[in-house]
Amino acid sequence: xxxxxxxxxxxxxxxxxxxxxxxxxxxxxxxxxxxxxxxxxxxxxxxxxxxxxxxxxxxxxxxxxxxxxxxxxxxxxxxxxxxxxxxxxxxxxxxxxxxxxxxxxxxxxxxxxxxxxxxxxxxxxxxxxxxxxxxxxxxxxxxxxxxxxxxxxxxxxxxxxxxxxxxxxxxxxxxxxxxxxxxxxxxxxxxxxxxxxxxxxxxxxxxxxxxxxxxxxxxxxxxxxxxxxxxxxxxxxxxxxxxxxxxxxxxxxxxxxxxxxxxxxxxxxxxxxxxxxxxxxxxxxxxxxxxxxxxxxxxxxxxxxxxxxxxxxxxxxxxxxxxxxxxx
Amino acid sequence: xxxxxxxxxxxxxxxxxxxxxxxxxxxxxxxxxxxxxxxxxxxxxxxxxxxxxxxxxxxxxxxxxxxxxxxxxxxxxxxxxxxxxxxxxxxxxxxxxxxxxxxxxxxxxxxxxxxxxxxxxxxxxxxxxxxxxxxxxxxxxxxxxxxxxxxxxxxxxxxxxxxxxxxxxxxxxxxxxxxxxxxxxxxxxxxxxxxxxxxxxxxxxxxxxxxxxxxxxxxxxxxxxxxxxxxxxxxxxxxxxxxxxxxxxxxxxxxxxxxxxxxxxxxxxxxxxxxxxxxxxxxxxxxxxxxxxxxxxxxxxxxxxxxxxxxxxxxxxxxxxxxxxxxxxxx
Numbered sequence: 001x002x003x004x005x006x007x008x009x010x011x012x013x014x015x016x017x018x019x020x021x022x023x024x025x026x027x028x029x030x031x032x033x034x035x036x037x038x039x040x041x042x043x044x045x046x047x048x049x050x051x052x053x054x055x056x057x058x059x060x061x062x063x064x065x066x067x068x069x070x071x072x073x074x075x076x077x078x079x080x081x082x083x084x085x086x087x088x089x090x091x092x093x094x095x096x097x098x099x100x101x102x103x104x105x106x107x108x109x110x111x112x113x114x115x116x117x118x119x120x121x122x123x124x125x126x127x128x129x130x131x132x133x134x135x136x137x138x139x140x141x142x143x144x145x146x147x148x149x150x151x152x153x154x155x156x157x158x159x160x161x162x163x164x165x166x167x168x169x170x171x172x173x174x175x176x177x178x179x180x181x182x183x184x185x186x187x188x189x190x191x192x193x194x195x196x197x198x199x200x201x202x203x204x205x206x207x208x209x210x211x212x213x214x215x216x217x218x219x220x221x222x223x224x225x226x227x228x229x230x231x232x233x234x235x236x237x238x239x240x241x242x243x244x245x246x247x248x249x250x251x252x253x254x255x256x257x258x259x260x261x262x263x264x265x266x267x268x269x270x271x272x273x274x275x276x277x278x279x280x281x282x283x284x285x286x287x288x289x290x291x292x293x294x295x296x297x298x299x300x301x302x303x304x305x306x307x308x309x310x311x312x313x314x315x316x317x318x319x320x321x322x323x324x325x326x327x328x
Numbered sequence: 329x330x331x332x333x334x335x336x337x338x339x340x341x342x343x344x345x346x347x348x349x350x351x352x353x354x355x356x357x358x359x360x361x362x363x364x365x366x367x368x369x370x371x372x373x374x375x376x377x378x379x380x381x382x383x384x385x386x387x388x389x390x391x392x393x394x395x396x397x398x399x400x401x402x403x404x405x406x407x408x409x410x411x412x413x414x415x416x417x418x419x420x421x422x423x424x425x426x427x428x429x430x431x432x433x434x435x436x437x438x439x440x441x442x443x444x445x446x447x448x449x450x451x452x453x454x455x456x457x458x459x460x461x462x463x464x465x466x467x468x469x470x471x472x473x474x475x476x477x478x479x480x481x482x483x484x485x486x487x488x489x490x491x492x493x494x495x496x497x498x499x500x501x502x503x504x505x506x507x508x509x510x511x512x513x514x515x516x517x518x519x520x521x522x523x524x525x526x527x528x529x530x531x532x533x534x535x536x537x538x539x540x541x542x543x544x545x546x547x548x549x550x551x552x553x554x555x556x557x558x559x560x561x562x563x564x565x566x567x568x569x570x571x572x573x574x575x576x577x578x579x580x581x582x583x584x585x586x587x588x589x590x591x592x593x594x595x596x597x598x599x600x601x602x603x604x605x606x607x608x609x610x611x612x613x614x615x616x617x618x619x620x621x622x623x624x625x626x627x628x629x630x631x632x633x634x635x636x637x638x639x640x641x642x643x644x645x646x647x648x649x650x651x652x653x654x655x656x657x658x659x
Contacts, residue, residue, distance in 0.1 A: 218428040224384055225423070226443045226494060227416025240433050316478040317432060 001312075008308065012301045019297040023290035024067045036284055037080050071294065077287035081280070086287045089276060090295065095175045096166055097265070097272030101258040103188055104196030109250060112200040113239075116207025121234060123212065131204070138201030147194040147267035154190060162187045164269040191268040195261060199253045206249055210242035217241075243314050251307035255300045329400055330357035331534050332381070332502055337394035339373070339380050341605075348605040350376045350389065352558040355632070358502065363528070363535040365549030365566065367542060367581070369602050373558040374538045378504045381536075382415050399501065417447040420495035420533075422524075424507040426487035430479035436463075436490050437475035440497055447498035462493040466523060485516035492524055496531065503528065506538045521548055542585055546570050554578050557602055557613035560632060564639030574641040576618045612644070624650045 034050050051057050076086035119128040155163035167183035169176040178184025214220060215238055223233045262274035273292060280288035312319050339351035351373040358364045366374045379385045381396055396404040403414055423429045431439060440459035444450050463471035466489040479487055495503050509517040525548055528535050537549055545552050546566060553563040562575040573579045583596030600617040603609060609616055615625040624644050632640045633647060644650045
């Protein structure tokens with residue numbers, strides 16, 4: 001088990017190196033930070049001083065190694081636009097994005113899985129047909145449109161929920177949370193629904209098709225032939241056998257939710273990393289873009305590791321294969 | 329009173345092109361402790377008959393007629409929840425392929441224990457202790473350790489032993505074994521059949537043994553029912569059916585088994601193939617392949633009728649009123 005984790009972590013190193021190389025390459029090839037930072041009026045002497053200060057006169061690989069060393073120390077440079085350390089900016093924004101993404105993912109799972117089981121078990125009932133039809137909307141409507149429609153209905157027409165922002169937050173250590181105040185929770189609802197709706201319908205349809213598959217297997221028929229109650233057959237034997245693909249997709253989608261919260265955060269002016277990133281893109285604020293890219297890559301690596309570990313928790317066949325291969 | 333009494337069972341599969349009758353007017357009974365063999369080619373309706381008894385026919389298939397009585401109680405009309413408690417507790421089932429019958433994600437101990445806890449109201453501890461005893465009884469070595477193993481850690485033969493333990497662990501009075509050895513190595517088949525036979529004798533369990541292997545039937549069953557195109561062609565004591573078949577189809581089946589006593593140049597075979605359920609010929613379903621068919625066979629469908637022996641056969645050759653016609657045809 002430990003050998004497996006270590007080997008996966010070793011595999012992650014080249015991935016992270018590649019991503020950091022790409023991130024770093026942005027400094028060299030996307031826009032000219034010096035002209036951006038200096039603004040309209042500057043002298044040649046000022047320009048050269050800044051180039052030296054930023055280390056831009058050094059060869060590419062010298063700059064890259066220095067960049068890596070800084071990154072490992074948690075130093076992602078200073079935002080061109082905001083003039084503050086990027087690490088601080090991201091840490092400030094991280095809680096907002098993580099709270100939004102995890103709420104959306106949880107919503108998608110807690111609603112998507114039961115709906116998937118229901119529509120799989122009673123595939124011909126009219127309620128199943130309703131769920132499936134509605135889920136088509138969730139799959140096909142673009143996120144920004146869903147967000148705008150929700151704002152129109154619940155914020156503008158009904159006036160029940162705020163249309164933008166995060167509400168009041170409480171700070172615990174460096175983590176600012178909106179989960180502990182009423183206005184924070186209210187502000188979370190619309191963005192979380194917007195962000196989670198696509199994943200929810202995806203999970204529902206996935207669980208449904210997996211359930212249909214599993215319900216046809218011999219071991220489910222045999223479980224019925226043994227006279228086990230439906231509850232145990234459906235939610236124990238059948239559901240557990242659908243979990244491996246569901247875990248895979250949910251894991252990947254969680255990464256996607258965090259990475260692509262950009263659209264939702266923009267629509268709702270949610271003060272998270274996505275909004276920070278989109279503003280950075282607009283201003284060619286490369287240190288922020290580079291740090292964001294690496295952070296997202298790291299998140300995907302970590303999520304994939306967790307997904308792999310969950311496989312082993314769920315499926316004993318993989319577990320014994322693991323023992324055999326790591327014993328070698 | 330028979331343990332199981334199936335009366336005029338009819339199973340239909342509605343399809344877009346009309347209704348298929350997979351099991352047509354099938355009647356038979358099984359006495360307590362008796363082993364009834366059911367043979368026939370694939371598609372003859374033997375497995376569907378077994379599935380109908382425990383009400384596990386794949387939809388859209390459905391029981392369209394007849395009655396099923398177990399121990400003097402009609403079970404085909406029981407509400408679903410009552411029927412569930414019949415399955416496993418009163419009628420056990422053994423499936424064909426032990427590689428796919430066990431849930432891959434649960435230990436065999438858990439699968440045994442949950443079955444006994446469901447039906448016998450045992451606590452977890454007692455269920456586990458009994459699970460170990462069952463594994464010992466079906467011949468799993470080191471049962472106390474193997475109980476926490478997963479199905480994939482067992483060979484096919486060992487898995488079928490586990491399946492047998494699962495079918496018998498709630499002490500049912502009847503076990504429906506659907507091709508229990510077909511998926512196994514030939515060398516393992518005999519062991520598994522011997523085990524099933526011994527366990528059922530020890531526990532007084534009756535068996536409905538569905539197979540296409542006449543050899544298995546001959547050495548295991550007390551009585552045998554031969555099925556053809558959804559109907560019973562012949563039924564009777566196994567010795568009689570094997571030695572003196574009364575139905576031309578059974579005769580053909582027996583002729584296709586190589587005898588061990590002497591060499592034969594060529595095994596007899598039945599010309600043609602069993603008709604598909606969509607185009608069963610009028611009259612006797614076997615008439616196009618029957619070497620002794622006469623006019624009535626193409627006209628009227630024969631019911632099971634008495635013969636000159638203990639067997640009953642669905643064949644006009646045994647009807648006194650058509651015997652002259654049959655003889656005339658032969659002459």
